[in-house]
Amino acid sequence: MSTAETTITPTSRGRETGSWTARRITGVALKYLIIIFLAASYAFPLYWMVSSALKDDPQVYRIPPVLAPNPAHWNNFIDAWRSDEFTLYTFNSVFRYALPNTLFTVISSTLVAYGFSRIKWPGRDKLFYLCIATMLIPYTVTMVPLFIVFKRLQDAGLGRWIGTYNPMVVPALFGNAFYIFLLRQFFLTLPEELSDAARVDGASELGTLVRILLPLMKPALAVVALFQFMGTWADYLGPLIYINKYTMYPLALGIQKLRAMMSSVGNAPLAYPYLMAVSTVAAAPIIIIFFFAQRTFIEGIALTGLKG
Amino acid sequence: MAVASLSPKGSARMTKGERHNLMMGLLFVSPWILGFLIWTLYPLLSSVFFSFTRYDFITPMKFIGMQNYVEIFTRDPRFYTVVYNTFYYVGIGVPLGVAVAFLMANLLNTDVKGRSVFRAIFYVPSIIPAICSAMVWLFIFNNQYGVINNVLRALGRPIIPFLSNPTLSKPSLILIHLWAQGTAVVIFLAALQDVPRSLYEAATVDGANGWHKFRHITIPLSSPIIMYNLIMGLISGFQTFLMPYLLTNGGPMASTEFYAMHLYRNAFELFRMGKACALAWLMFVVLAAFTLFIFRTSARWVFYGGEK
Incomplete structure (x- = not known):
């Protein structure tokens, strides 16, 4: 660990910064x-995932292992996709869960964050601290x-919950503490004069938010939308609890179903x-999104940690 | 506005503008207030009540006093196993994860060429869907077909039963946990980049070596972020569910059966909602105690002087 530090500063007195002593070169x-070495070990599992996806059976099980697929079996992707209802699962993941949830989360969290930052009212900050504290309550609890x-609401005839995505989508209408916190930090960086000018012109709070502030909030809203989309796209536990029909499965449960199917016929x-x-x-959409929006990601992540 | 005309004298201390702000503030924040009451506070409080009942959705709910708690501590042999496993995983995995992330961030914070590429490589494993990581690691750790064991076979060495040996199964899961530390690395790296260069330069002039600077500048100035990552790691560590559920389903010999899995099985496999609520409530108390302990002792080891 000290290796990293010793290398940025010459060990002998630090006077000859920039000179290439033998010791410095070794460092x-x-x-x-x-x-x-670390980067290779971190990248290997994902490399192995993609390269194994392109191998046929003899290549996968050869000893010693085959590092690169030769020849590459691209039709594995098509065959695997057709082995179950993966198009349907993907549709469920995106249109029944990730998109509505993300849309609701972005809208509701923005409104709440606005109320916690751009309007001054007594008790605001106390309530905001309560909001932050709820982030510490584990979902498991x-x-x-x-x-x-949800079960009792359903039994009482108040909506359909169990077996649907409603328990995972409807609560998104009420804001998410983490994003409220993140958006509030962004709102606070926008100059107060912007809102004042709009108010003088007779704009309502909602008008100020939508017409003046939102155009400046695009990077922050992108962070929220990206994080939430990725979280819901990857979510396993929510659907595991509430979804009980194959036709409603998200992609994540579909993958586990393929695995169970294969092992049940004895060729796991x-x-x-x-x-x-x-x-x-x-994994591809996540990795692609990340490479296109790397800056947005890194800044969003850094912000949540730093201001915490 | 209707409210304002209702009680013109009641809130005489507030001007019309202040009252308007209060109403607007509450209006904007109201989704979160409602959501907090419905999706957090009510479930939290009702789970205390449910924990004193027998409730399986089929037979009517029955109040049974402390019986669930008595059962958990005296007649549930699995309970002590899952508590041991969870403390093992949290006690070793969480500090190790924070330490690894911190050291990797320090490594990247030196003048490394291609820092953003390395940062991306370390970050991506932490954002891809858990189901994908689970499938890849299942494959990599496989005794017969896994890449590591096939290399060992090619070298004529004995294989490593990563997931099928009760002694190795938890360390194997911790290894996967260390692989998914990217978010913490990014947060640490952002914090490290905020440490003023001048401090290191001044220390160099005073003859400090790399270790001294790491120990007396880097660590104290990063300690608030270390605490943040430690608490976040603790909260998610106690809830560990998905990886063991998908990779080993608790085995072999219950060596990877964790607290959250025990809770899940009681609720959704055995339909013992009352007991599951008791388990959830116990977890909440323990986790709150740990978090509070870290906050209380933080004055001794967290340095806030560097805050802007």
């Missing part, structure tokens, strides 16, 4: 060796009583290329 080389709430090992192919498809 820098060692540092790169460690970083490249409310998971069971929440299920009871042979399922791996297909499993890797479908997993690659499920």
Whole structure:
């Protein structure tokens, strides 16, 4: 660990910064060796996922392992996709869950964050601290009583909950503490004069928010939308609890179903290329989104940690 | 506005503008207030009540006093197993995860070429869907077909039963946990970049070596973020569910059966909602105690002087 530090500063007195002593060269080389080793180990599982998705069975199980698929079996992706209702699962993931949830979360969290930052009213900050504190309540604790709430609502004839995505989508209308916090921090960075000018012109609070502030909030809203979309796209536990029909499965549960299917007919090992192919498809949107919006991501993440 | 005309004298201390602000503020924040009451406070409080009942959705709910708690502590042999496993995982995995993330961030904070590429490589594993990571690691750790064991076979060495040996199963899960530390790395890196360069330069002039600077500048100035990552790690660590559920389903010999899984099974496999609520409430108390302990002791080891 001290390796990293010793390399940025020459050990002898620090006067000859920039001069390349033998010791300094060894230090820098060692540092790169460690970083490249770490990066290789971190990247390997994902590399292995993609490369195994392109192999046929003999290539997957050869000893010693085959590092790169040769030849690459691109039709694995099509065959794996057709082995179950993956198009339907993807449709469920996106249109029944991720998109409505993300839309609701962005709208509701923006409104609440506005109320917590751009309007001054007594008790505001106390309530905001309460809002932050709820982030410390683990989902595992409310998971069971929440299920009871939805079950009882359904039994009382108040809406359909169990077996639908409603328990995962409707609460998004009420804002998410984490994003409220994040958007509030962004709102606070916008100059107060903007709102004052709009108010003098007779704009309502909502008008000020939509016409004056929202255009300036695009990066922050992108962070919220991206994080929430990724979270719901990847969510496993929510659908595991509430979705009980195959036709309603999201992609994540569909992958687990493929695995269970393969092992139930006794060829669990042979399922791996297909499993890797479908997993690659499920991970691809996340990785693509990340590479296109890397700055947005890194800044969003950094902000949540730093101001916390 | 209707409210304002209702009680013209009642809130005489407030001007019309202040009253308007209060109404507007509450209006904007109201989704969160409602959501907090419905989706957090009510479930939390009702789970206390449910924990004193026998409730399975089929037979009518029955009040049974402390019986669920008595059962958990005296007649549930699994309980002590899952508590041990969870403390093992949290006690080793969480501090190790924070330490690894911190050291990796320090490594990247030196003048490394291609820092953003390395940062991306470390970050991506933490955002891809858990189901994808689970499938990949299942494959990599496989005894017969996994890449590591196939390399060992090729070298004529004995294989490592990562997930099928009760002694190795928890360390294997911790290894996967360390692989998914990207978010913490990004947060740490942002914090490290905020440490004023001048401090290091002044220390260099005073003859401090790399270790001294790391120990007396880097660590104290990062300690609020270390605490943040520690608390977040603790909260998610106690809730560990998905990886063991998908990779080992609690086995072998219950060595990876964790608290959240025990709670889930009681609720959604055995339909013992009352007992599950008791388990949830116990978890909440323990987690709150841990968090409070960290906050209380933080004055001794967290340095806030660097806050802007």
